[in-house]
Amino acid sequence: MPEYLSVIIRGAGILVVLFFVTKVLGKKQISELSFFEYVIGITVGSIGAEIITGLDRSFIHGVVGILAFILIPFAADLLSLKSKKLRDFLEGKGLVLIENGNVLEKNLKKERYTIDELMELLRRKDVFNLSDVEYAILEPTGDLNVLLKREKQPLTPSDLNLKVAPMKAPRTVIMDGEIMDEALESIGKSNEWMKSELEKLEIKLENIFIGQLDSSGQLIIDQFDDNISTNASVDEGPYLIATLNKCQADLxxxxxxxxxxxxxxxxIKNSEKLKRIIQDIKQDLQ
Known part of the structure; x- marks a missing residue:
């Protein structure tokens, strides 16, 4: 067998082995790596490269070597689930770099970070003023998590004692010109309902690249033609009136x-109030 063909076959074989091994280890292995996982990844990669190009060496022995190295982090993960000390040793611990608004120079030097590198990490979090930071911790993965001072945090409805309706994730109801029946069923809609709404909007189903329906009843449609984009509000008026009528009857x-x-x-007072609101809404919808 020609050497180049042998290299191709070995390479494909190692790729399959590493793919299934990574699937077994889970998504953690393709996220940000700890020191231990980083070392294992480099070693396994080196073994794989040696197996592919080292034609005079046994392919099976190389695969066994990879599996042996993969078993180490697998066993370490299982043990670290039961031992906090082992987990801290293998994966590392977070280190506080800013506390109560003050930079901890000792911890900064411990991780060999300069103030310029710290400011760069803060800018990645959209923080440009050091004085705005109450607390910052460097995670074992190298990511910096930042807590702003109370007065610098964005205002939220809860700060104003306002109650807001919960937001639901938008549902993709049309994809590549096809209606996603499962997504429609999850929000209590049907295939026929979607087709009737598209008829109202005078949009052909086969022309739609993607369509999403949010919790407010707005249908966002992107057509295959990039020059056309449609944001259409689905007529939820009748549903709103029916819901309010039910609430008024309950009162x-x-x-x-x-x-x-x-x-x-x-x-009785609230029922009369709601009745007037329903009448106002009906007038607005006409």
Whole structure:
């Protein structure tokens, strides 16, 4: 057999072996590596290269060597699940670089980081002023996690005691001109409903590259033609009116079943309020 053909066959064989080995070890091995995993990866890569090009060496012996090295991190992972000390030794521990707004120069020198490198890591987190940082920790993977000072953190609805509706992940309901029935069923919609909505928008199904439906009922459509992009709000008016009517009917029912006069008046008052809101919405939808 020609040497080049042998190299190709060996290379394909090692690729298959490493693929299945990585699948067994899990996604952790393709994420950011710890020191231990980094060393193992380099060693396995070197063995694989030697097997492919070392035509005078046994292919089977090389595969056994790779499997032996792969068993080491696999066993280490199992043991580290039960031992915090072993986990800290193999994977390392996070090191605080900024605490209470002060840079810990001793820890910075321990990791051999300069202030310029620290500022670069902060800029990656969109932090440009050192004075804005309350706490920063360097993770074992080399990533810097930052906690801003209270007054520098973005304002949230909870800070204003505001209640907001929960957001749901958008559902991809159309892909490559095909309706995704499973995604539609998960949000209580049907294939026929989607086709009727596309007819309203005068868009052909086969012309749609991708279509997503968010929790607010907005249908975002991207067509195969890059010059056309459609953002269309699905008509949810009837559903909204029906839901509000049900709430208003429930309030009337609560008023009838209430034993205390104060509670009964509260339900009646809110029912009348909701009735006026429904009338206003109906006028807006006309």
């Amino acid at each position: 009337e029912l609560f008023a009838l079943s209430a034993h205390e006069e104060q509670a009964k008046l509260m339900y």
